[in-house]
Amino acid sequence: MIRLFVSGASGNVGRLVVREAILRRDVELAGGFCLEGGQDLGVLAGTDPLGLMAVSDLRVGLAASSPDVVVDFTSAVVLRDHLELYAELGLDAVVGTTGLPEEEIRRVRDRVRDRGLRLALISNFGLGINLVMDFLAAVGEHYPYVSVLERHPASMANAPSGTAGLLASSVPGGSSGEVASREVLPGVLGGNAFGVPVLSQRMPYPGPYSEHEVTLGRQDEILRISVTDFSSSVYLEGIFRAVRGVGALPPGTLVRRLGEFPKE
Numbered sequence: 036m037i038r039l040f041v042s043g044a045s046g047n048v049g050r051l052v053v054r055e056a057i058l059r060r061d062v063e064l065a066g067g068f069c070l071e072g073g074q075d076l077g078v079l080a081g082t083d084p085l086g087l088m089a090v091s092d093l094r095v096g097l098a099a100s101s102p103d104v105v106v107d108f109t110s111a112v113v114l115r116d117h118l119e120l121y122a123e124l125g126l127d128a129v130v131g132t133t134g135l136p137e138e139e140i141r142r143v144r145d146r147v148r149d150r151g152l153r154l155a156l157i158s159n160f161g162l163g164i165n166l167v168m169d170f171l172a173a174v175g176e177h178y179p180y181v182s183v184l185e186r187h188p189a190s191m192a193n194a195p196s197g198t199a200g201l202l203a204s205s206v207p208g209g210s211s212g213e214v215a216s217r218e219v220l221p222g223v224l225g226g227n228a229f230g231v232p233v234l235s236q237r238m239p240y241p242g243p244y245s246e247h248e249v250t251l252g253r254q255d256e257i258l259r260i261s262v263t264d265f266s267s268s269v270y271l272e273g274i275f276r277a278v279r280g281v282g283a284l285p286p287g288t289l290v291r292r293l294g295e296f297p298k299e
């Protein structure tokens with residue numbers, strides 16, 4: 036039985052993780068943190084009251100509940116502090132929160148290695164995106180032109196999405212095809228992630244909505260593939276795969292994609 040603590044227990048994803056932890060037999064809900072605090076975790080998750088309250092002080096909550104694994108779906112604003120706290124406490128962590136710059140993730144990787152920690156820092160737990168990443172790794176070398184476009188609700192905290200960066204990083208060699216266009220409007224060709232142009236579009240889409248489109252090009256051929264997710268429930272299967280797998284990783288391991296976990 037894995038004792039699980041959920042950071043971001045009142046959020047779109049966190050609430051579903053709490054609910055799933057309550058329902059599953061292989062996991063025991065140890066506790067939860069959210070900004071608001073004070074609410075019953077069962078009520079937050081839409082089930083019967085559990086008598087287990089969400090806390091608004093993460094350090095206190097973790098000390099009181101002694102979890103085996105912490106899952107984090109909070110905010111980029113606190114991600115750095117949360118990762119430091121999990122490291123300080125030596126906790127196995129599954130983190131879906133995005134928005135940490137790559138140079139900082141490199142420092143996190145060093146800390147994980149030096150302190151013998153186990154961390155899954157995965158920008159997208161959805162099946163479709165993970166399949167596309169595997170596909171890009173396999174075929175990307177055949178396509179010199181690559182572009183990533185992502186669409187999210189106007190309320191999305193960051194641009195680009197963490198997933199857009201992950202998709203860009205999946206293409207070996209990035210986008211090497213020559214583009215002659217001079218940017219008359221600075222940035223109009225997109226930001227650069229791992230040598231791949233990335234474009235973000237924000238619209239008032241209702242509810243959790245996530246769309247990623249990757250376009251690959253070579254002479255006389257364009258290959259376009261897109262994944263659209265309409266609910267945060269698409270992430271649950273992958274999150275719990277990581278929850279089950281993180282404790283079995285060798286100490287000092289940082290995992291960035293679901294595919295890095297051994298097949299179950």
Ligand SMILES: NC(=O)C1=CN([C@@H]2O[C@H](COP(=O)(O)OP(=O)(O)OC[C@H]3O[C@@H](n4cnc5c(N)ncnc54)[C@H](O)[C@@H]3O)[C@@H](O)[C@H]2O)C=CC1
Binds near residue numbers: 044108
């Ligand atoms: N890796 C993945 O597959 C996915 C990642 N995400 C990412 O996960 C994060 C959370 O997403 P949602 O659940 O949609 O967010 P949300 O806004 O619905 O929930 C955020 C949660 O974190 C807490 N929180 C917010 N700001 C905070 C702060 N400053 N300090 C402490 N706690 C704070 C809130 O109380 C709430 O419980 C975002 O970074 C999002 O991009 C979202 C979906 C899938």
Ligand SMILES: O=C(O)C1=N[C@H](C(=O)O)C[C@H](O)C1
Binds near residue numbers: 197
């Ligand atoms: O905030 C979201 O909604 C999402 N965030 C993740 C990201 O930043 O990539 C995953 C997905 O795009 C939904």
